[in-house]
Amino acid sequence: MRLNHAFRAAPFALALPLLLPTFATAQQAIPETIVTATRIPTEAERVPAAITVLTRQDIEERGYQTLSEALATVPGMNLVQAGGLGQQASIFVRGTASRHVLVLLDGVPVNDPSEPNGAFNFGNELLGDIERIEVVRGPGSSLYGSGAIGGVINLVTRRAPAGVPLQVFGDLAGGSQGTARGALGAAGSLQGWNYLVVGQGLTTQGSDATPRRMNNDTKETESLRAGAGTARFGWAGGSTSVEGLLRWRENRLELDNVPNDDPNYEGNDRRWFGQLRAETGLFDGIWTTGLRAAVTEDRRRYLNLPDSRSSASTDDLYRGQRQTLDWGNRIRLGDLGPFSMAGLAFGVTHEHESVEANSGSPGFRTTTDASANSTALHAGLQARLGPRLDLSAGLRRDSADDYDGFTSWRLGTVLALPEVASRLHASAGTAFKAPSLYQRFGRIGSFFRGNPNLEAEDSFAWEIGAETDLPLFGRSDGATASATYFNTRTNNLINFNRSFSSLENIEKASSQGVELALTARPFRWLDARLGWTITEARDEVTDAPLARRPRNVVSAGARIAPTDRIVISPEVLFTGPSPDTASYDNAGRFISGVNYNKSGTVLNLTASYRVTPAITTYVEGRNLGNSRWEPANGFVTPGRSLLVGTRFVF
Template structure:
């Protein structure tokens, strides 16, 4: 590790003088998840999806689960409604093998047993966009990015407005109400953004109706609030300082399957703080940025003795993450046919700690531990002959209590304008560090974590093509894409044969395809469709991995029947998938793996621009009133509707 840190520092010190006079345009102040360098999406050698603020509003998304449900290659499995545990499976990888970031800082909760992120907690009122990169991203973001990375980017201040207010108010079925109020602007050298959002609902019962003898009329209510504030200053051209604070707290009712339990409650609190400084020097040749961040998670679940259960629960999870990241982008001069060349060099340190106590008094799970990870990373991207974009990355992570992990990525995008096509191919590796619970957790005297666990490690490759067709009166009237991916994951962490500890014992083989189509029929009509095929299997037994649908389809339309109207239906179909266990209709637990039935969700949002700065909207959810079970025993919410208004002035 010391050798790699020294190499990074030496390369940085020697590169700056050599190219200090090379003129190049300023880098935009943005985050690009796929490369760490601002790059057009069609030149990134990875499968990416960007969900913009406009799409969030036009499609009626109110939670992160809803926004990600139609992303190709990504499956959400939620055990209930808003706020309930929601696991995300990217390209067949485990739910803890997806890195989730907020403004570039990893926010996976270290206090969870596996380090997985709960997608069910996040509201979207303060977000500008959501960037998704599929495929191994550990060479850029380290641990957890085996399946990919998701970066949420908070709202930015407009440069030409001193004050701009924005807000939203809506209400609907299940006694649901939500609101957003905020302001942003730029005053001289200073800019700011502040937002307050909240949602409350009586919810619905998540226990599947087929378990009628164990089901009550109890609903899973949710009350959530979040506040975000950013203050930035640009004292001189090319220099920027900013601070961001974000607080979120959710109170929720939980369901227990197969027996409903009305007094099972949860509280989930998160605090996020970031200080960031960036300087653009030598006429834009060198951009250097330093980030300091802290993320705190605190979760408590309680369930007191009542007529439905004689057992009690009082579980507390507390996790803290501190991050220091120094990132540098150096614009290199053109060299013959090689243009747009950029070198990224950086070092980062991450400190995680956990204090966790859960379970019954006689079978108590305890974890009190911390770990530090130091890493150095580098990346290089360039264009060749204005046709081929190449990106390469290398990273080395070293944690205080296990050996180092080295990851890499290499990819390219070849433009073939003669065929209106772009050919993409890439390969890379990823890793997942064992969680603090997996290393140091205990359960009474019967279980003890294994501090000698190795990281889970993957190697993957993908290749595909995207082609535009001249139809509907425009050169890109129809865009078709096809991509194949193949991944092997080894050293998966699982229980030993006596269930007294954990060992690196498993391996997985995953292959699949993502087929996409975008039809720009007219200025009024646009259709976006995707079909994902996944074959994820245990490499030793050839059994299908749990909760990975073999097929998944999505179709989103944007129709503007009149200048002030936008109508956006969204259909998601989840094919059958293997569940590691199930519950019979009488509530009996069945430990043998079985298939979960396919399901579909149809939502519809209509928006009307009543005034230039005021929009009225209505959203209908689950129009087909399907009783699909994303997780066996838990059903999606029934048909619902919301009406509201949003404004900007």
């Protein structure tokens, strides 16, 4: 593995937050509770993992419309979207593959089983019903099983406010590119009962996804019609609660091909998600136990009829379903000898996946019709040793019908150093990605058969980092600096065999890097943040750089609040040159080998004005510099846009 100067400087980068504030006072930040990282509600400072939390306030003040927009500036991530709103969007976490990130909705996996590689499309989700987004980077299979090699993203839906019989909230906006957006919801709590109903929609004519550099660009735009609805109803009394959740989301969109525009290529992507959950406390709340049953059903159809530009036709249909049954437990162990604040989480999870898929042209038709079951036992333990050392451990065994299963683990520690207002964290663990049903049982015509004997893709990863509060600008935490070094090795990666007649576990990859962050609070009205992720990801067999993993990604943002009514939130995202193995020249000819997409910079700005305590108006500007950067070769980032709107809560 070749190391650049940034990696050689990694030890200094990690030590820097500790060297600066040798005269600092103890940290005084209000603890934030994280659930996704351990399954036990835990203060963020005690979690031995790199985490990012985006709250409802962040989503609104920064003007995030979709999940892909919200995650674009999260450290350690590279977002690649093939076009504008609603288009296919992939995330590469810490140099791992896009299929190596697991997405949860209220703790339940929602990756589409019918996607050939099991990857999640981040371009689909609207955020009107989302309260917070928890991002945990690093291996998460010891908690959540298959797919969590690069990290876990948990979408937490909005909940009814306590003690309020009726709260009505909404959002209405419109602007350039024929864009209109709206959301309307009601929620409340009364005598132990609670409810939430939210509807949201987005329509836009979109922008041209084909780069102007291409000779055959027709300047055709790709539209999106997206809708979603969420309903929750529940009851809580004492330490017992019962609730049901139903969520629907459907997108109708126009698509584009590379290297040619296509005037009648369209898609429909729909998901139904439902769950029933019950939880109760035993032995005065020492033991909390709960049952959850959930169903996710995905249906995707892509249609393209012959036209003047192409005689080819497409009629692809994918159906995927996942049924989840989970028994989860949390036990507060309290003090155990030299340990304090000890907690144990354990449970059993059973999943059933099924796929019916039919895609591709005649003679090259791809079909999958299969199902599989898996059952997992998992346990996690955490405690504090002495006054400042937190320890955690997780273990999970996944057993499956059609592959050998996998045992994953993770160990972590956090050391508080209040004398220098710092903390050190380190962790290591394994993770895996089960072969998808397509990889095991899919067929392409008469010449390709999936391999039912595939093993799971697996990884070993470790990280070490430091975070420090700096006594600047007249306050003990005037700035916060952090640095985390990560290293991941992935084995048994699935790829085609030499004859392209099936698939085998034949690839290896490695990635390492540094996540650097600085938050400054020089004035009461200003919070500024800067993040820089340096990643080197390579194919261990060929030593070639892995596609769509840029070495440098830099993000900067701020919250400027000159009065208690005004909030201004600028964001800048710079992505360095990115290797790609699917590239096209200006004439639309395919370029073989590894080529580099040029770097790009995108500037966004959102400004909000609180008219009354219940009503806020805002302006959202996207790509204000009108960058023509290509996140994926052949697909340009959406052009400049402006949206004006208002939101309310009564």
